[in-house]
Amino acid sequence: MLPLVLDQVSFTVNGKTIIDRISIEIGTGPRTVILGPNGAGKSVLMRLCHGLLRPTSGSIVWRGENGGRRRQAMVFQRPVMLRRSARANVVYGMKLAGVPPRERELRASDVLDAVGLADVAERPARVLSGGEQQRLALARAWALGPEVLFLDEPTANLDPAATRDVETLVGQIRASGTKIVMTTHNLGQAKRLGDEILFLTQGRLVERTPVERFFTKPASVEADAFIRGELPWS
Amino acid sequence: MIEIGQAFGAAATLIAARDPELVGIVLLSLRVSLTAVVFASILGLPLGAAIAVGRFPGRRALIVVLNSLMGLPPVVVGLLVYLLLSRAGPLGQFGMLFTPAAMVVAQTILILPIVAALSRQAIEDAWQEYREQLRSLGAGPLTAAATLLWDTRFSLVTIVLAGFGRAAAEVGAVIIVGGNIDGVTRVMTTAIALETSKGDLPLAMGLGILLLSLVLALNAAAYWVKEAAQRRYG
Numbered sequence A: 001m002l003p004l005v006l007d008q009v010s011f012t013v014n015g016k017t018i019i020d021r022i023s024i025e026i027g028t029g030p031r032t033v034i035l036g037p038n039g040a041g042k043s044v045l046m047r048l049c050h051g052l053l054r055p056t057s058g059s060i061v062w063r064g065e066n067g068g069r070r071r072q073a074m075v076f077q078r079p080v081m082l083r084r085s086a087r088a089n090v091v092y093g094m095k096l097a098g099v100p101p102r103e104r105e106l107r108a109s110d111v112l113d114a115v116g117l118a119d120v121a122e123r124p125a126r127v128l129s130g131g132e133q134q135r136l137a138l139a140r141a142w143a144l145g146p147e148v149l150f151l152d153e154p155t156a157n158l159d160p161a162a163t164r165d166v167e168t169l170v171g172q173i174r175a176s177g178t179k180i181v182m183t184t185h186n187l188g189q190a191k192r193l194g195d196e197i198l199f200l201t202q203g204r205l206v207e208r209t210p211v212e213r214f215f216t217k218p219a220s221v222e223a224d225a226f227i228r229g230e231l232p233w234s
Numbered sequence B: 001m002i003e004i005g006q007a008f009g010a011a012a013t014l015i016a017a018r019d020p021e022l023v024g025i026v027l028l029s030l031r032v033s034l035t036a037v038v039f040a041s042i043l044g045l046p047l048g049a050a051i052a053v054g055r056f057p058g059r060r061a062l063i064v065v066l067n068s069l070m071g072l073p074p075v076v077v078g079l080l081v082y083l084l085l086s087r088a089g090p091l092g093q094f095g096m097l098f099t100p101a102a103m104v105v106a107q108t109i110l111i112l113p114i115v116a117a118l119s120r121q122a123i124e125d126a127w128q129e130y131r132e133q134l135r136s137l138g139a140g141p142l143t144a145a146a147t148l149l150w151d152t153r154f155s156l157v158t159i160v161l162a163g164f165g166r167a168a169a170e171v172g173a174v175i176i177v178g179g180n181i182d183g184v185t186r187v188m189t190t191a192i193a194l195e196t197s198k199g200d201l202p203l204a205m206g207l208g209i210l211l212l213s214l215v216l217a218l219n220a221a222a223y224w225v226k227e228a229a230q231r232r233y234g
C-alpha cells in the first residue's frame, strides 16, 4: 500500500496551524526518522499519516495496491495496555485485525518470544515495567504484520538497557519487512535507526535529508541550530 | 418510651432465634432488590457504555437528564409505577400491582439511572485514555464499548453494588406499589416503617440492624474487590 503521499496537508485547531502545508512521499525503502523540537508537530503528523486525524486541508493517499488503512500499526508515546494479560493484549489486536483464532495464539507466542516477554506472558499487562510495556506494545503491533509501523518516541522514558532492547527489536521488525517511521529526541538513536531525516519546526517540513548528511551538513539553519542545541544531551 | 438499649437486646434475640417472620422479610427484600439490580445492570451498563462512546445529537442533554434522575425520589417512582400498573392503567391487565414483581419494576426504574449515569462516567474516563489506542487497532464503536465494559469491570462492580444498596434501602417506591402486605410484599424497609408506627420497636430495630449490616457488608465487599483488583491488574 506504500507509498504514502501527502499533498499540501495542513492541520488547524481553533485557528492555530499545527501542520502547515506538508507535501511528501513516504516510500518502502529507507527508515524514516522525524526530528524537531517539542511542539513541532511530529506526533500530529504521525497521527495524520496513521489516519487518526483528518487533515483540515490537503490530502493523504495510500498509492499502492489495496490502498486501505489496515496494514499499518502505531506505537504511541504512551502505549495503553488493556486490563488483561500480556498475551491477551497481543491477541486482542489480532482479533480486531481479523486474524483467525488458531493463528492468533501461535503468532502471539512467537512475538512474545521474540520480544523476550514469554516468561511474563500470563501476567496482567498493566503491572509490567515501563520497558516491558513498551516491548509489549511493539509485540502487539508487530503481530499484525504491518507494512508500515509508526513509532512515536518509542524509548522516551526508558533506561539505557531498555532503550537498547527496543532498538534491537525495531531492527528485527524492520528486517521482517516492515517500513519504520519514527520520532525521537535521542539523536544517537536517530543515527542508529534512521536512513533519512524529516526535520520539522512549527508544523513545517524544513528539510528531508539522508541521515549522514543531516548531522554533518544540514541544509537549513533551523536544523543546524537544532543539532547544536540538542547534541550535548544525546 | 422504650429505651434504645432494650430494643437492641430484643432485636438481638430475634436475630439469634432466626425468627421466621424476620427471615421471610429479609429473604423477600434480597430477592426483590437483587432482581432489580440485575435488570438495571443488563439495561444500564450497555446504556452507559453507549453514551460514553457514542457521538449523537442531544448527548449532553441526555447526560444531564440521566445525572438528575439519579436523585429521583422513590415515592415519585412508586406513584408512576402505581399509575402504570393500576387496574385503569396502561399495564393494568397484568394484575401486577401489590406483587413482588411490581416492586422489582419500581426499584429497577429507581436504580437504572444510577447504574447508567455512574457507569457512563467511569467508562468515559477510560475512553479518554483508550480512545486512540483502540481506534489505531481498528476498533469500531461497538467493539470499543464492549472492550471498555470489560476493562472497567472493577469500577462497575462498585457501581452495581451502590445500585443494590439504594434499592434495598428505599421504602417509598415499594410501599406504594407493593402495599406492604404481610407475607407477600413486606420487605425490610416497609416492615420497619410499619412496626415503628405500631410501636413494636424490637422488630423494627432488628430489621434496621440487619439492613445496616447488609449495606456495610456490601460496601466492604465493593471496596475489597476494587482494592484487590487494582493490586492484581494495575
Ligand SMILES: Nc1ncnc2c1ncn2[C@@H]1O[C@H](COP(=O)(O)OP(=O)(O)OP(=O)(O)O)[C@@H](O)[C@H]1O
Residues within 6 Å of the ligand: A013, A018, A036, A037, A038, A039, A040, A041, A042, A043, A044, A045
Ligand atoms: N488534538 C489537538 N488539539 C489541539 N492542539 C493540539 C492537538 N494535538 C497537538 N496539539 C498542539 O499541536 C502542537 C504540536 O504537537 P505535537 O504533539 O505534534 O508535538 P511534537 O512535535 O510531537 O512534540 P513532542 O516532541 O513534545 O512530542 C502542540 O502545540 C500541541 O499543543
Ligand SMILES: [Mg+2]
Residues within 6 Å of the ligand: A042, A043, A044, A077, A152
Ligand atoms: Mg510528540
